[in-house]
Amino acid sequence: MTAKSKKRKRNEIKQEDVQPKSTSKNAKVKKKKKNPNSAEMVELYKMYLESSAEESELSEDAEWEEGDYEVDKIVDDSVDMCGNHRFQVAWKNWSRKSDGTNTTWVKPEQLTNADEALAEWKIEKKRRIIERRKRYEQTGYPLSLFAHGCFTRFNTTLEELGFGEDQELTPDMEFPSYLDTTQSNRINKVEETEPAAIVHTQIMGIDSNYSKTRERPSMSPSASVRPAKRLKIEKESVVETDRTVLQAAWDSATDQVGAARVVLVNEVDEELIPQSINLATFQYLELGPYRYEGDLSSDINFFAGCTCDDGCLDPQKCPCQDEHLIDLTDETKPTGDRVFAYDKNGKYRLDRGSVIECNAKCQCDLTCPNRVAQRPRDVPLEVFKTPDRGWAVRTTTFIEEGKVLGVFTGDLVPSSAGKRDKQKMKEKGADEFLFELDWLNQAHGWAVDAKNCGNWSRFINHSCLPNVKVYAVFYDSVIDAGEDCRHRLGFVATRDIEPRTELMINYTPHSKPAASGKCCKYGNCIRFK
Numbered sequence: 088m089t090a091k092s093k094k095r096k097r098n099e100i101k102q103e104d105v106q107p108k109s110t111s112k113n114a115k116v117k118k119k120k121k122n123p124n125s126a127e128m129v130e131l132y133k134m135y136l137e138s139s140a141e142e143s144e145l146s147e148d149a150e151w152e153e154g155d156y157e158v159d160k161i162v163d164d165s166v167d168m169c170g171n172h173r174f175q176v177a178w179k180n181w182s183r184k185s186d187g188t189n190t191t192w193v194k195p196e197q198l199t200n201a202d203e204a205l206a207e208w209k210i211e212k213k214r215r216i217i218e219r220r221k222r223y224e225q226t227g228y229p230l231s232l233f234a235h236g237c238f239t240r241f242n243t244t245l246e247e248l249g250f251g252e253d254q255e256l257t258p259d260m261e262f263p264s265y266l267d268t269t270q271s272n273r274i275n276k277v278e279e280t281e282p283a284a285i286v287h288t289q290i291m292g293i294d295s296n297y298s299k300t301r302e303r304p305s306m307s308p309s310a311s312v313r314p315a316k317r318l319k320i321e322k323e324s325v326v327e328t329d330r331t332v333l334q335a336a337w338d339s340a341t342d343q344v345g346a347a348r349v350v351l352v353n354e355v356d357e358e359l360i361p362q363s364i365n366l367a368t369f370q371y372l373e374l375g376p377y378r379y380e381g382d383l384s385s386d387i388n389f390f391a392g393c394t395c396d397d398g399c400l401d402p403q404k405c406p407c408q409d410e411h412l413i414d415l416t417d418e419t420k421p422t423g424d425r426v427f428a429y430d431k432n433g434k435y436r437l438d439r440g441s442v443i444e445c446n447a448k449c450q451c452d453l454t455c456p457n458r459v460a461q462r463p464r465d466v467p468l469e470v471f472k473t474p475d476r477g478w479a480v481r482t483t484t485f486i487e488e489g490k491v492l493g494v495f496t497g498d499l500v501p502s503s504a505g506k507r508d509k510q511k512m513k514e515k516g517a518d519e520f521l522f523e524l525d526w527l528n529q530a531h532g533w534a535v536d537a538k539n540c541g542n543w544s545r546f547i548n549h550s551c552l553p554n555v556k557v558y559a560v561f562y563d564s565v566i567d568a569g570e571d572c573r574h575r576l577g578f579v580a581t582r583d584i585e586p587r588t589e590l591m592i593n594y595t596p597h598s599k600p601a602a603s604g605k606c607c608k609y610g611n612c613i614r615f616k
């Protein structure tokens with residue numbers, strides 16, 4: 088880290104930036120006699136995050152004096168349940184007189200000229216994640232449970248709630264109640280004697296109960312900040328609504344395959360569930376294979392299959408890579424070298440087209456680096472109501488460019504170019520959830536309809552400036568690469584995506600934008616917002 092990058096000018100991070108504004112309201116959070124409602128909970132939580140009680144003491148101490156402040160390092164980061172991202176920064180040559188601590192929580196925009204500190208933090212964060220994984224392996228829980236969602240979700244949620252990542256996971260620990268998908272008559276007891284923050288969430292659309300008591304680091308510049316008053320929540324029973332029923336079904340379906348949770352959220356109006364969903368008949372299908380009424384077995388002989396004894400680490404030896412002959416440094420010059428479609432962290436190389444993943448004909452297992460789209464999704468998502476384009480999908484965690492998010496699922500039906508019932512196709516909205524499988528062959532025979540069966544991806548809206556794209560991926564459901572090709576559709580992030588950002592794809596990636604006005608048929612396409 089250079090001195091220059093570390094130097095922080097007084098006008099870059101001002102005292103009022105790192106310190107919450109003082110209001111008498113913040114300082115006085117009255118103990119509630121009844122359970123707070125959602126809106127009250129949001130307010131209380133915000134107050135907790137921005138409590139100013141101790142900050143006035145800080146000002147009196149005049150602990151931030153005129154002068155430059157240098158970032159020593161970033162020691163933590165966190166996204167609270169309101170979606171606010173903050174970094175915990177350790178400062179050089181500054182500490183609190185009161186307790187000797189030298190960190191404050193700052194917003195990303197306040198961290199200017201801190202590229203090196205940020206880069207170092209990124210590496211450190213990755214190191215912690217790897218360490219955490221090792222710890223979890225030692226708990227005796229199968230790694231698959233961690234890798235495939237359950238623990239990831241647990242930690243992500245802790246992070247989102249601002250609890251940090253220092254929770255030790257032990258086999259006998261109490262699981263948060265939201266991992267229990269029964270969704271009914273939950274009892275959340277909060278001991279009044281517990282010393283730390285208590286957050287109960289039935290807020291911001293998180294439609295399950297989660298109560299947790301534990302010591303936690305301050306979210307405020309003052310290390311001693313604590314919620315002004317603890318909340319006493321004795322008992323809560325969840326009223327069964329269409330939403331809780333649908334949520335329970337989705338939870339059960341995602342849990343069954345070890346995928347991260349998809350939460351239904353509506354902060355816009357009273358609609359409980361998307362009107363396109365028939366509660367009685369809709370089937371949530373996270374991974375597939377595609378649903379099909381008839382008998383359509385796939386032909387495994389379509390695949391080469393591999394016998395790699397090095398865990399498929401060398402693309403030159405893995406015959407599944409036959410199709411992948413490009414030079415990643417210059418796409419126009421195929422070298423004949425084989426390269427994996429994914430890097431060693433499972434990130435899709437965005438200059439790639441379709442992908443053949445290792446499969447049932449191969450000797451490797453799900454940990455193979457060439458099996459990515461077929462793994463259960465580990466990114467927690469929300470299906471949320473928008474004011475102007477129906478329901479949509481957003482992430483609750485940071486997503487890195489190249490991250491594979493999951494696959495499209497639904498009913499396998501004849502394509503519009505195939506034998507699809509022409510009359511049915513004319514019905515209004517008949518193609519609303521339809522994805523044509525025409526990647527390799529325009530005279531294709533199949534499409535996937537997610538109207539009555541599907542997953543989170545059926546809610547992805549269109550944008551001419553998308554942050555996600557679709558690629559064809561082969562690992563099952565294939566007869567051949569011609570008319571009977573029934574490949575899978577993988578979703579991949581085409582850039583880094585911040586938490587609470589809507590995920591969007593371009594429905595017609597190969598067509599040119601309209602000359603003027605709207606770029607597509609969707610009036611609310613974000614390109615012109």
Ligand SMILES: C[S@@+](CC[C@H](N)C(=O)[O-])C[C@H]1O[C@@H](n2cnc3c(N)ncnc32)[C@H](O)[C@@H]1O
Pocket residue numbers: 361363475476477478479519520545546547548549550609610611612613
């Ligand atoms: C696959 S669905 C997406 C989920 C849908 N919004 C819902 O509420 O179920 C496709 C439909 O969403 C709507 N849609 C998608 N992108 C849109 C956009 N950018 N603006 C407005 N409506 C959009 C259109 O009605 C489209 O037919």
